[in-house]
Amino acid sequence: MRIFKRKTAHTEDLYQIEIMPERKNNVIALAGNPNTGKSTIFNRLTGLRQHTGNWPGKTVKKAEGEFTFKNEEFKLIDLPGTYSLLSTSEDEEVARDFILFGNPDATIIVCDASVLERNLNLAFQIMQITYRCVLCVNLIDEARRKGFEIDKEQLEKEIGVPVVLTNAKSGEGIEELKEKMYLVATRLIKPNPRKIKMKDSIRKKIDLLVPLINESFTDLYSAEWIAMRLLEGDSKIFNAIKNGKLVELVNKGKLE
Ligand SMILES: Nc1nc2c(ncn2[C@@H]2O[C@H](COP(=O)(O)OP(=O)(O)O)[C@@H](O)[C@H]2O)c(=O)[nH]1
Ligand SMILES: [Mg+2]
Incomplete structure (x- = not known):
């Protein structure tokens, strides 16, 4: 499917x-x-x-x-x-x-x-x-x-x-x-x-973002990695989320 x-x-x-x-x-x-x-x-x-x-x-x-x-x-x-x-x-x-x-x-x-x-x-x-x-x-x-x-x-x-x-x-x-x-x-x-290990201030921001990312993309191991890229201002990841491509990519990868 x-x-x-x-x-x-x-x-x-x-x-x-x-x-x-x-x-x-x-x-x-x-x-x-x-x-x-x-x-x-x-x-x-x-x-x-x-x-x-x-x-x-x-x-x-x-x-x-x-x-x-x-x-x-x-x-x-x-x-x-x-x-x-x-x-x-x-x-x-x-x-x-x-x-x-x-x-x-x-x-x-x-x-x-x-x-x-x-x-x-x-x-x-x-x-x-x-x-x-x-x-x-x-x-x-x-x-x-x-x-x-x-x-x-x-x-x-x-x-x-x-x-x-x-x-x-x-x-x-x-x-x-x-x-x-x-x-x-x-x-x-x-x-x-x-x-x-990372600074407490960064850890806090990541801990805020991870549940939000996981809400949109279920069971995503790399949520923390994506959160870090967002905090860094990685425009490619940001755009992939904004235009829906990330959902598409993640779902595609999940189908086995
Ligand atoms: N001595 C030694 N040389 C190795 C070993 N593995 C690879 N090489 C050599 O290291 C060089 C680079 O290897 P290559 O497989 O092309 O590395 P790649 O760039 O990671 O693909 C080649 O000359 C290999 O023959 C190893 O375990 N021991
Ligand atoms: Mg090679």
Whole structure:
């Protein structure tokens, strides 16, 4: 069943980027800073079953591929490598819109273990939008070469989502990554990402806005994220709410 029968240019785009109600497989987004090994992981997971093209109406490259794990079909979408999701470039906008409205069953956040702290900035932005995440700490060999180990259990406890340590080049940790992705995508586990701490005055404003947003868009995990963008004066989000596109986008993403 579709709520919106009228296809605007925008919803047409959503059909093309696979945000469709009739999808059979699990949709997995692959996100991360540039040069963290995303493409290497993408190749490891999808092998030869992949296609490339452009995102509809954009100059941004899109790669997607399929694979099977434990009798489940997965479609993996390689998002543009970005440092943030604040939509200051076409790349960031594509990545943000897909995570926010594409309603992926799981998002794999790829980080560079040797500069983990810096990479966690994007990770926290993603975890504010969706709780269905796996943190893939890649280039673990580089970190070891620099003389440090990542404490996986501690990191998991701190951030609240499954963590996998990988060396995408050698294949170390890839099976575990599939396992964690499977558990999150099929709802066998529900991650609980740590919330970002903020000033009391901002927290108060957000707490005022979130119920209002939730009233209009039921069961929206990212209400807090939208509230923050509104407080920042993000004109794209503001306009999407004003002209009704946000409702349309959210409903479209919710139909599974
Ligand atoms: N040593 C090491 N190199 C890696 C690893 N993962 C990827 N690379 C290399 O890092 C470079 C960037 O990888 P790529 O997959 O293109 O990164 P992307 O920009 O995030 O897609 C390539 O030369 C990869 O071979 C890893 O775990 N360890
Ligand atoms: Mg790449």
